[in-house]
Amino acid sequence: MIIDSHQHFWNYDPVRDTWIDSSMEVIRKDFLPKDLKPILQENGVDGCIAVQADQSESETEFLLTHAEENPFIKGVVGWVDLITHNLEDRLEHYAANILFKGVRHIVQAEKDDYLLREDVQRGIGKLSRLNLTFDILIFPKQLPAVLALVEKFPDQTFILDHLAKPNISVPMTETWKANITALSKFKNVNCKLSGMVTETKDFAFAEDDFVPFMDHVFSSFGGNRILFGSDWPVCLLAADYNKVVGIINDYLNKQSAEIKAQVLGQNAIKIYNL
Numbered sequence: 001m002i003i004d005s006h007q008h009f010w011n012y013d014p015v016r017d018t019w020i021d022s023s024m025e026v027i028r029k030d031f032l033p034k035d036l037k038p039i040l041q042e043n044g045v046d047g048c049i050a051v052q053a054d055q056s057e058s059e060t061e062f063l064l065t066h067a068e069e070n071p072f073i074k075g076v077v078g079w080v081d082l083i084t085h086n087l088e089d090r091l092e093h094y095a096a097n098i099l100f101k102g103v104r105h106i107v108q109a110e111k112d113d114y115l116l117r118e119d120v121q122r123g124i125g126k127l128s129r130l131n132l133t134f135d136i137l138i139f140p141k142q143l144p145a146v147l148a149l150v151e152k153f154p155d156q157t158f159i160l161d162h163l164a165k166p167n168i169s170v171p172m173t174e175t176w177k178a179n180i181t182a183l184s185k186f187k188n189v190n191c192k193l194s195g196m197v198t199e200t201k202d203f204a205f206a207e208d209d210f211v212p213f214m215d216h217v218f219s220s221f222g223g224n225r226i227l228f229g230s231d232w233p234v235c236l237l238a239a240d241y242n243k244v245v246g247i248i249n250d251y252l253n254k255q256s257a258e259i260k261a262q263v264l265g266q267n268a269i270k271i272y273n274l
Helices: 022-027 033-042 057-069 087-095 118-124 140-152 174-184 207-221 241-252 257-271
Strands: 003-007 047-051 073-078 100-105 133-136 158-160 189-193 226-228
Touching: 003 226, 003 257, 033 047, 047 057, 057 073, 057 087, 087 100, 118 140, 140 158, 140 174, 174 189, 174 207, 189 207, 189 257, 207 226, 207 241, 226 257, 241 257
Parallel strands: 003 047, 047 073, 073 100, 100 133, 133 158, 158 189, 189 226
Antiparallel strands: none
């Protein structure tokens, strides 16, 4: 079974979605399950995980409603306020829904020490009891804080989104490489092979540009902790869905059939408890 572990839905709202600026015209519109379903079918993808793009419980409800109505949406990674006084109640409310698999906060928009804050860590510390994952969305400069976080919570399942968003258009930095290697030493941390096409200069790339980054992730994490994700529809800024899948498949065709099956679906099923 092939699972796209990372995609988004939204009804475009110019007031709310200010991150979608005038340079992103291609995604300044609604993207809903009816738009994704035929694309998944065309690419032989059996299901997906819908991930939050807005910091609101209303979006979490929006994603869960769509998941309940569309069986190909296998799970939701939503947003819950990690520092609210009634966090445990909110988490228990959502965890009662079998489709709610985990939580994400847009840490890349926060200060570099956000994940080191006591109130934030207190919130993250409440996820494992309910078997909820935590998706980590950061820039490379925030990796040191992530290392400190994951060391503190060995029982929490973490998933690093988009390889921590390195600049694909320049050679890998030794700092990024070292931090990824260090992060991979924590067996409760997984990594999504996602979001790469939009981390290129002017959204221009050759397929070989991604290979050194994927090589390093595979040598660090191994095939059993890496998940395929399209980052649709954000990927459309740089490439259509077919191209994103093609880049991943071309790389995985050099791996064993076992590793390919793990990355394309088995790991997502295991890690997100689908």
